[in-house]
Amino acid sequence: MEGSPEHRPVHRETRFDADVTRYAARAKGMVASEIRALFSVANRPEVVSLAGGSPNISGLPLDVVGSLLSELVVEHGAVAMQYSPAQGDPRLREQITEVMAEVGIDANPDDVVVTVGSQQALDLVTRIFCDPGDTVVCEAPSYVGALGVFAAYQCDVVHVEMDGEGLVPEHLDNALTTLAAQGRRVKLLYTIPSYHNPMGVSLSLDRRQRVLEICHRHDVLVVEDDPYGLLGFEGEPYRALRADDPARVVYLGSFSKTFAPGFRVGWALAPHAIRDKLVLAQESATLCPPTFSQYAVATYLANHDWKGQIKSFREMYRERRDAMLESLADLMPATTTWTTPRGGFFVWVTLPEGIDAKAMSPRAVTSRVAYVPGTAFYADGFGSQNMRLSYCLPPPDRIREGVRRLAAVVERELELRETFGPVRGGRDGGIEFPGPEVR
């Protein structure tokens, strides 16, 4: 080491007097949610977590993947471990168009941009479109990670109501009309039409056409987030919005739920001009998405029956969905309601009037069951009477045990309510960052 020994630091102290005025305005809202602490407890083995959104990848053939990757390194390591084009590997982009064909999309590989998970695709789309104060229309509720992105880019989020068939077109039309009358610039509609996170519902086929027509009429760009599109339990996958309006829709896809999330490979399919901006944004954000991950996914797709693997994922998740729906029906107090997902990972529960899911959350964890309070999925503090239950990770008997514990907690809350009146937690103003366990 050059430099004299007396320069060695005497302590490891790195506290920096965080002068908040030094941070960018966008960073001021970046604060960890209180429920983070709760989740660290929820990860203990004795707690049944119905909170997480991580896929169950235990069914993957690890021996096959292991030898494919070993071959990849030995035969193509010098390329697979090198920098690569910011837009993504051409071979993988071609394969991605084959995946999208499953949801009816006829795409050109030139219009695909590979990203670090579809989360980064949303980050880059927001980066190129949204100035601070721009409005983004989202479903009510919406994906917590998307709300985090919109908060980071200082967007105003306007929620539009959903029902059991997804986003309600009339509400969307009204909201866009009202926003236009207010002079607010709506840059994006962010939507998860198939197997919604957190609501579990899907946009009906009839509504898909109406949503496109409304967005066309109001000249709003649609961001279609479709991580669960191939994980339906009944019949064929839904046809993507993008399939019917290539010029109006940016489609976001991901291998996180159909293969494995740890490679962080997602993508955006976008009209040419937008694609060009996305590539430049990707270059400035990361130089290029991980080359090795891209080659790993491409090798897996080329050498393994990925469609068969998705089929077995579907069966596994359907069994778990059934376990959850059956135990909810068997055990929950009669005044509790929930959605019936036809695919994906999540059930959205509405608790009896006067019960606050966030306030109840620590008591649930004490009873060794965890969920995500509904408020996490709203930018405006709504959702206190809701919770998201996920059935993706625990096996069916654990799901039943979790719902049994949860039902008991709700019963006790109802008794408390009878005795003391409604319990209400604090309502938050901003977006919560609940931690990586929640997806």
Place this chain on the structure above:
Amino acid sequence: MEGSPEHRPVHRETRFDADVTRYAARAKGMVASEIRALFSVANRPEVVSLAGGSPNISGLPLDVVGSLLSELVVEHGAVAMQYSPAQGDPRLREQITEVMAEVGIDANPDDVVVTVGSQQALDLVTRIFCDPGDTVVCEAPSYVGALGVFAAYQCDVVHVEMDGEGLVPEHLDNALTTLAAQGRRVKLLYTIPSYHNPMGVSLSLDRRQRVLEICHRHDVLVVEDDPYGLLGFEGEPYRALRADDPARVVYLGSFSKTFAPGFRVGWALAPHAIRDKLVLAQESATLCPPTFSQYAVATYLANHDWKGQIKSFREMYRERRDAMLESLADLMPATTTWTTPRGGFFVWVTLPEGIDAKAMSPRAVTSRVAYVPGTAFYADGFGSQNMRLSYCLPPPDRIREGVRRLAAVVERELELRETFGPVRGGRDGGIEFPGPEVR
């Protein structure tokens, strides 16, 4: 597929009438550089490219890496292919502190945030600190990828002069004083103290202390980018700025040049409060950096003599540096000057008066040699008399051949200048995105 067949699109047309007012203000400057087209030609095998900044990883033991990764998947695949904490894998963060010990840093793994290459570390640091219009002080010249980030966040870049010993402290002090007097808010000093990209020079030990003192006095946060710190050719590595001022410096590191870039694993070491914001920013940008890449790097570090590998990288790059310096001395016109790097990948050449490196660039490619014009490394159009030559990728005899071709091109330019007077290319206003070949 649900949805009737008449919904199938009749064309793959995805042109979107790119209404520029629809984009965010930050996206308006995102335009591809003209030299991109040039680089696609420069990648042809008959052209000697002294333009790229990709490391030469052909020396890596691919069989060893291949079997390590195969083992990793088979034994730990369910974890290595899953989501992981946004801050990065704890084991890798511990190993990263061992790497940083090589440049004199005594760090706590809790203060490390893993990123998608150090490029993303810079993106996230800028994201949390810089509002549009904030000033960032950079060296003159500076890393093209950093200028791209600052442009994407709409920062004003002020360049401060360097000489053969790196950033000139007096100029830095003057610049910060002037900016303060103008009421401009300086958020960051961005610097590459060791084996600078593109200049090849290193900040002397004496100046390191003075730069820290000046930044302390002006209360400016230092971003120390150190991708080449372990790739010095003489004696021990330089002591990092961060080693002597843990509370003032955010240190950025990378495995791209000491192992392989294709995993995209870099990191930021930051004071606690900043670290917390970086983790939240990472979560919103990608949910988590690629788990598999992190496990791959951790496995490599734990099971391979990584220090020995770096030693052999150093020797390989030194031989190439020598080939370049010798052939420059032998062949270049006497009025050309250049820096003498003691490590890293780059030589910075100053052409004879009146010769424009950018204007000359197409003629060089015609003569089958490529370089990066100096203007790419300035936010303000300076650098037209300079070029960056890289010696990292071509073998020594190709380097000599490349310099021979280049010297002939410069000679011809000199003859043209004698006949017609100085040749000047257009001066660009903004940042260039020259493409992923340039690092």
